[in-house]
Amino acid sequence: MATGKRSWMRxxxxxxxxxxxxxxxxxxxxxxxxYVISGPGSAEPVHPRVETGYTLEEKGELLFTTVSTYSKPNLFSLIYAKFNPRMDIQTEQQATGGMTNMTAYRNLLSWMRDSSENYALLAAYTALDKPIEVEQQGVIVRYFSPGSLASANGLQEGDIIKHVDELEVLSVQELSTYLSKKKAGDIVEVTGTRGDAPFKASVPLIDMDQKGRIGIGFISDLVLKVTPPDPVKFDFNDVGGPSAGLMMTLEIVAQLSGEDLTRGYRIAGTGTIDADGTVGQIGGINYKLMAADKEKADYFLVPYDETSLDNWRLAEETVKKLNLDLKLVPVKNLTEAVDFLKKLESKA
Incomplete structure (x- = not known):
C-alpha cells in the first residue's frame, strides 16, 4: 500500500x-x-475644496498634504513595505495609540477633521477681524486616563457625550459640575453619538486625583458648531485628522481678503490650527514632505514649536536624507505664515 502511495505521488x-x-x-x-502601513500620501490644492462665496483666481496653489495608511495588509504588501525606505510598518496598537478599536480611532479622526475646519474658520475670521458665531454641542472623549473604568463599560474614544443621566451637558464645565456632586463608584448613564449612530453606556465614576475630583476618567475636548456670516463649504470628507488646518485657514484668508497668497508658487504645508492662530505639530511630516516633493512644491510650511522641535528636526532630516527639492519654512502661527507668503516676490 505504501508503495502505491509513493507511486501516486511520483x-x-x-x-x-x-x-x-x-x-x-x-x-x-x-x-x-x-498591522498598519504608512507612506507618502498626496499633496492636493486646497482651493477646490474650500468655498466661501468669494471668487479668487490663484496663479499658484496652496497644497494640503496627507499620509497614506493601509490597515490589515496582506503578506505581499508587508514584504514590499519592509524593503521600501519610504514606508513604515506598525502594529494596529502602535498606529492607533492603543485605542479601543479601529472604529473608535476612525471616529476620532473624523471629529479631528471637522474640528480643524471649525478652528480654521475661527482663526481666519479672527485674523481678519470679522464676526463669527460659535456654539458648544457636546464633549468628545479623546483618550482615557489611567484607572478609568469607562472603556471596559462601553465608552469609546471618539464618542461625543451630550447627556449624563438625561441631563444635557454641552460643555466640559457642565459635565464636571454635574459629576462633582457624585462619589467614586456611582454609576452614571452617558448618551450621545458614536460616528453617525447614537450610543449609551453605564459608567462607574472614579477618584480623579488626590484633590478628590470625581469623574469618568478621560481627556476631553469641546465639540463646536461654528457658523460664519459667509456661505463657507468644505470638501474634506475623504481626509481624516486635523493636520490640514493651517492650509485650510490660509485659503480662507486668501478668499475673504481677495489676495492671492500663492504669488504664483506651489506652497505645501501642514499643521493643526487653534482659534488664536497657533500652529500645532502633527505626525508623519516625513511622508508629507515626500508627497509635496513629488508634486513639485516650491515651499513647505513646517509647524515650529520651540518647546518641541520634533516636526522641524524630522523635516530637515528628511529633506537632507532624500535630497528633496523644496524649501522649508518654519511657522509658529497664522500671522507668521501669512507674513511669509505676502513677502514672497511674485513668481515669473
Whole structure:
C-alpha cells in the first residue's frame, strides 16, 4: 500500500507542487495581518475644496498634504513595505495609540477633521477681524486616563457625550459640575453619538486625583458648531485628522481678503490650527514632505514649536536624507505664515 502511495505521488508530483504553490499564494494574498502601513500620501490644492462665496483666481496653489495608511495588509504588501525606505510598518496598537478599536480611532479622526475646519474658520475670521458665531454641542472623549473604568463599560474614544443621566451637558464645565456632586463608584448613564449612530453606556465614576475630583476618567475636548456670516463649504470628507488646518485657514484668508497668497508658487504645508492662530505639530511630516516633493512644491510650511522641535528636526532630516527639492519654512502661527507668503516676490 505504501508503495502505491509513493507511486501516486511520483505520478502527480507536479500537480501537488502546483497545488501547494496556489494555496500559499492565496494565503499570502487574502490573509490580512494586524498591522498598519504608512507612506507618502498626496499633496492636493486646497482651493477646490474650500468655498466661501468669494471668487479668487490663484496663479499658484496652496497644497494640503496627507499620509497614506493601509490597515490589515496582506503578506505581499508587508514584504514590499519592509524593503521600501519610504514606508513604515506598525502594529494596529502602535498606529492607533492603543485605542479601543479601529472604529473608535476612525471616529476620532473624523471629529479631528471637522474640528480643524471649525478652528480654521475661527482663526481666519479672527485674523481678519470679522464676526463669527460659535456654539458648544457636546464633549468628545479623546483618550482615557489611567484607572478609568469607562472603556471596559462601553465608552469609546471618539464618542461625543451630550447627556449624563438625561441631563444635557454641552460643555466640559457642565459635565464636571454635574459629576462633582457624585462619589467614586456611582454609576452614571452617558448618551450621545458614536460616528453617525447614537450610543449609551453605564459608567462607574472614579477618584480623579488626590484633590478628590470625581469623574469618568478621560481627556476631553469641546465639540463646536461654528457658523460664519459667509456661505463657507468644505470638501474634506475623504481626509481624516486635523493636520490640514493651517492650509485650510490660509485659503480662507486668501478668499475673504481677495489676495492671492500663492504669488504664483506651489506652497505645501501642514499643521493643526487653534482659534488664536497657533500652529500645532502633527505626525508623519516625513511622508508629507515626500508627497509635496513629488508634486513639485516650491515651499513647505513646517509647524515650529520651540518647546518641541520634533516636526522641524524630522523635516530637515528628511529633506537632507532624500535630497528633496523644496524649501522649508518654519511657522509658529497664522500671522507668521501669512507674513511669509505676502513677502514672497511674485513668481515669473
Amino acid at each position: 505520478r502527480n508530483r507536479s500537480t501537488v507542487i502546483l497545488g501547494i504553490i496556489i494555496a500559499l499564494f492565496l494565503f499570502a494574498n487574502y490573509w490580512s495581518w494586524p
